[in-house]
Amino acid sequence: MTLETAAPGLQRLQARLGYRYARPELLQQALTHRSYSAQHNERLEFLGDGVLNCVVGHLLYTRFPQLPEGRLSRLRANLVNQQSLHEIALAIGLGEHLRLGEGEVKSGGRERPSILADALEALFGAAFLDGGYAAAEHVIAGLFADKIAGIDPSVQGKDAKTRLQEWLQSRRHGLPSYQLLGVSGQAHAQTFTVECRIDALGLATEGSGNSRKAAEQAAAQAALERLLGEG
Secondary structure, three states, X not given: OOHHXXXXXXXXXXXXHOOOOOOHHHHHHXXXXXXXXXXXXXXXXXXXXXXXXXXXXXXXXXXXXXXXXXXXXXHHHHHOOHHHHHHHHHHOOHHHHOEXXXXXXXXXXXXXXXXXXXXXXXXXXXXXXXXXXXXXXXXXXXXXXHXXXXXXXXXOOOOHHHHHHHHHHHOOOOOOEXXXXXXXXXXXOOEEEEEEEEHHHOEEEEEEEOOXXXXXXXXXXXXXXXXXXXX
């Protein structure tokens, strides 16, 4: 199998990654969930996780030469977590290319944060094996460019709930309340939906995540974006 004979969909994915795999079998394996085949992507995900942490650490080290180790570690943790990886995977349409077992397809596996985040890391591992560190660095740097460019060291490292609380308190508004709206999915892969309500401002936003805590953070982030967007 050559790149020229690869499916058009995979060629589009490679264009979004900014990298063409010389060994398409690595790309195929990276997109294969354990529910589909014994030749799945978990080992590539393990490798990709390590490469991702190294590349993002280097990018942050270079961009913020004055920040101490502790701050850099927090910045990196905010960038390489499941939510961040899930957002990038959605942006490049990764879900449509995944090879999943029938059960995972029916239960919404193509949109599940954990599956998408793991597959993205597997793609990084596959790029490392395919073209070495430089190839993986190129892919990761391209996909994370906007997130890194948008970092404000003065607020980064604080989670969304903390930043929202500080914003409200500085303006003498009451604290937000969080209410669980629902839980969907199978027991091993549930999605929680939470509402963040700020009664003083008549504002309510929703967020989803693979835990109640993650959903609350997503709802708080949505509220922050609304408030900051409105000035």
